[in-house]
Every structure is written in C-alpha cells, then in structure tokens.
Amino acid sequence: MTRKLISTGSPFEKVAGYSRAVADGDWCWVSGTTGYDYAAMAMPESVEDQTRNAMETIKKALGDAGFAIEDVVRATYYVTDAAMMDVVFPIVGSYFAEVRPAASMIVCGLVKPEMKVEIEVTAKKRG
Secondary structure (H helix, E strand, C coil): CCCEEECCCCHHHHHHCCCCEEEECCEEEEEEEECCECCCCECCCCHHHHHHHHHHHHHHHHHHCCCCHHHEEEEEEEECCHHHHHHHHHHHHHHHCCCCCEEEEEECCCCCCCCCEEEEEEEECCC
16 A cells, blocks of 8 residues: 545645645554634634544544544544543543543643644554
8 A cells, every 4th residue: 555645625734744644554643633623614612622623534534544433543632721631531432432542641732722622643454
C-alpha cells in the first residue's frame, strides 16, 4: 500500500503543511483534531459539541483512509481545563466503548482561545 494523505479541506492544512491523516500500510495516524464544525464553518462554544465534532472528523478521516474507529489503538486527548474530563470521557467513551485504545489526557493551552479539546489517534488494521 502506498502512503495516502487525507484532508478535511481546511485551508489551515495547506498553510501549516500537514494532513488530517496519513495512512501507510496497516497504520493510520490522525492529526490533532479540534471540534471545528466543517458544515457550519465555525467552532461551537461547548466542550460537548467540540468533542463530538472532533470524534466525527476523526471517524470520517479514518474512513477516508480505509480504516474504522475499531482500528484505533492509541488516543490522546488535550483539554484546556482538567474539569472537562468529566464531560469529554463519556463522549469519547461512547465511540471507544468496545475498542478501548491506550489513551492519555493532557491539560494544556491550545492554539486558539475558543478551542477547548483536541484529539489525536493512531489506528492499525486488524489482521
């Protein structure tokens, strides 16, 4: 399999020189994904909506690369406030309930103040 670059069409991908995801063989790496709503072209205010949007963007990127959410083996969650874990965990848990990837949560600042959550995943096709 050749290397495949996945894009959401965001102009930021070109400016920053990155892909939403890169698939190579049995592996796929999905870049840090914020909760931007590409249909509305806006960032929702709530961390719940941002988390759902991030997961849906990740799910679509995986699908475009020929992978599924069930292939995720590693997830990293970045939040701007530790108190958000009580909101973020049940949402990501609904996507990863049976998958249960290795995961970390990091409390940090994100690129723009309206961003509250960013999620990145690594997937490996099951044999």
